[in-house]
Amino acid sequence: MEDDAGNVKYSSPLTVTVDTHIAIDDIELVNDNGIPGDNLTNDVRPHFRVTVPGDVNEVRLSIDGGNTWVRATQGTAGIWDYTWPKDVTDGLHTLTVEATDKAGNKTTADARFYH
Numbered sequence: 001m002e003d004d005a006g007n008v009k010y011s012s013p014l015t016v017t018v019d020t021h022i023a024i025d026d027i028e029l030v031n032d033n034g035i036p037g038d039n040l041t042n043d044v045r046p047h048f049r050v051t052v053p054g055d056v057n058e059v060r061l062s063i064d065g066g067n068t069w070v071r072a073t074q075g076t077a078g079i080w081d082y083t084w085p086k087d088v089t090d091g092l093h094t095l096t097v098e099a100t101d102k103a104g105n106k107t108t109a110d111a112r113f114y115h
Helices: none
Strands: 026-029 047-051 056-062 079-083 092-101 106-114
Touching: 026 106, 047 056, 047 092, 056 079
Parallel strands: none
Antiparallel strands: 026 047, 047 079, 056 092, 092 106
16 A cells, blocks of 8 residues: 555455355264164154254255255254154155355255165
8 A cells, every 4th residue: 555655555464265165074864773874764754963064054954856945953063953844755765955154155965865
């Protein structure tokens, strides 16, 4: 910056972080009733836990191909839970999870589960 007398003053360096990435670290079927990790439940209202970075401010879930979305509830930083409010039908289902961080970055991930 230069004033009318020609004196120059420099500002201190500015550090900028550009956040362009987000990840979904884990999707867990909490009430998995079969072999641990086989994503098989006999509970008609499955409970999911999604683990994401701490700067995520919204997690949404869908089991109908994205036609209907529900919002998960954040417990501790980076841990989001949701119990499906209606009975799910028997068979294979695909859970789609969408996470959005404070910078507006979005990502999705799928997990299959059986009821």
